[in-house]
Amino acid sequence: MLLLGLRQRALVSAQQQRIALGFKLQTRGFYNNNYNRNYRRFGGGYGAEPAWKRRPFWYAVGVTGVSTTVYYQTHLEESPTGRRRFIAVSPEYERMAGKSAYAQIMSEYRRQIVPQNTQIDRYVRRVAMRIIQASKLEGDWEVHVIDSPEKNAFVLPGGKIFVFSGLLPLAANEDGLATVLAHEIAHQYARHSAEKLSAARVLSLLYTLVAIFVDPNAAQAGRAVTTLLLDLPNSRECEQEADQIGLQLMAAACYDPAQAIQLWQRMQNSERMAPPQLLNTHPSTQSRIENIRGWIPSAQMKREAANCPNPELTNSFFGQLGF
Numbered sequence: 001m002l003l004l005g006l007r008q009r010a011l012v013s014a015q016q017q018r019i020a021l022g023f024k025l026q027t028r029g030f031y032n033n034n035y036n037r038n039y040r041r042f043g044g045g046y047g048a049e050p051a052w053k054r055r056p057f058w059y060a061v062g063v064t065g066v067s068t069t070v071y072y073q074t075h076l077e078e079s080p081t082g083r084r085r086f087i088a089v090s091p092e093y094e095r096m097a098g099k100s101a102y103a104q105i106m107s108e109y110r111r112q113i114v115p116q117n118t119q120i121d122r123y124v125r126r127v128a129m130r131i132i133q134a135s136k137l138e139g140d141w142e143v144h145v146i147d148s149p150e151k152n153a154f155v156l157p158g159g160k161i162f163v164f165s166g167l168l169p170l171a172a173n174e175d176g177l178a179t180v181l182a183h184e185i186a187h188q189y190a191r192h193s194a195e196k197l198s199a200a201r202v203l204s205l206l207y208t209l210v211a212i213f214v215d216p217n218a219a220q221a222g223r224a225v226t227t228l229l230l231d232l233p234n235s236r237e238c239e240q241e242a243d244q245i246g247l248q249l250m251a252a253a254c255y256d257p258a259q260a261i262q263l264w265q266r267m268q269n270s271e272r273m274a275p276p277q278l279l280n281t282h283p284s285t286q287s288r289i290e291n292i293r294g295w296i297p298s299a300q301m302k303r304e305a306a307n308c309p310n311p312e313l314t315n316s317f318f319g320q321l322g323f
Contacts, residue, residue, distance in 0.1 A: 057213070064209075068202075075198070079190050081241050087191065088198040097197060098157030105162065106144075114145040114165070121145050124163050127177045131185055132159075134252035134306075139188075151270070155184040157193050170266055175259035178250045186245035192238040199234065228279075235281040243288055247299040254308035257299035264289045 075088045106113075114121050125143045132141055139159030149166035156162075161181070171177040187193065203226060211219035247257045268285040277284045283291075 072202075079241060080245055081190075083237070083241065085195050086198055086202075087194050088201060089194050091191075091194070094191065094194045094197065095158040097193070098160065101156050102158070102160045105156075105160075109146050109148075109162075112147045114147055120165065120168070123174075124168075124177065127174050128161050128163075128181050128185075130253040130255075131178060131182050131249050135185055135189055135249050137185070137189060153180050153184055155181075155188050157188060159188070161185075170270060171263065172266065173259070175250075175255050176263040176266070178253065178255040179246065179260040179263045182246035182250035182253070182255075183242045184246075186242040186249055187238070189245055189249070190238070190241055192242065195234075195238065199230070203230075232279065232281060236277070236283050239282045240288075240291060243292060244295050247292065247295050248302050251299040251303035252306050254303065254306060257296050257303065260292050261289055261296070264292065 071088075072086055075086055076084050077087050079085055121143075124145050128141075128143045137159070141159035141161070143161045144163070146162055146164045148164045150164040151167045151170050153161075153163040153167055161184070163177075163181070167180065168177065171180060203223075207219045207223060210222055243260075247260060250260070251257045264285055268289070271285060277287065282288075
């Protein structure tokens, strides 16, 4: 199964490490299982009344709750499909996160980067540039092919595209590759990275407060609950949105959106075992195929509006340009 989530691991892993470290620093010295069971945090000694039983504590909770609600409401934005989502990081911060992830990835795969102007590099670059031009996204775009059997591709904020060579046989043709790259570029078009970074920032603060004022174990339990009820559903929603936007982008770039179904059918045939959709960051392949079927008429209209020639002539034309 195509793992389109590497970009998330690259951007969020460092954030999670800082959060985990923050928990250790915040809770160190405040909690010790070997203390007398009458010990209470911030209680001033043995047998003191716990903080949550005091009136000032609940005043603080109320003020924090109101402030958080106002902050959340004032940072709601509409995605390109009209979905309301919370974004509290600037495009500059998003690009900085992408730049950091780019340095890490280039360091990890520096010996596997396919040289520029080779046949495989030109092939991937040709498809990517057509979709970038159709998206009208600005950025310092770079395209890298990684010589690896992994069936994957991802795009970092700021315009850094990575395609693993193992994906190309599964993509089969330019339309198949365009389906994947348009999906990945659609994540940047919709600022899904900013959405995930914003959620991680708020949740890290919440976990820290729970660890300090309630119990570190409660913070860990809360992390598991929010992952199941918030993180995973939001990730699947972003993936679905990227599928929808990606069809429009590949159609505007004069690729055949109907080919997306064949690409995902090949993906489905290559899958061995996938976790239940409820526990997965991505929708099931079958549900993606069904959704794409419903979006194809709109995407075909987009392609017709772009006055595209037939696919054979289009591919031949761009091929002769040497992209």
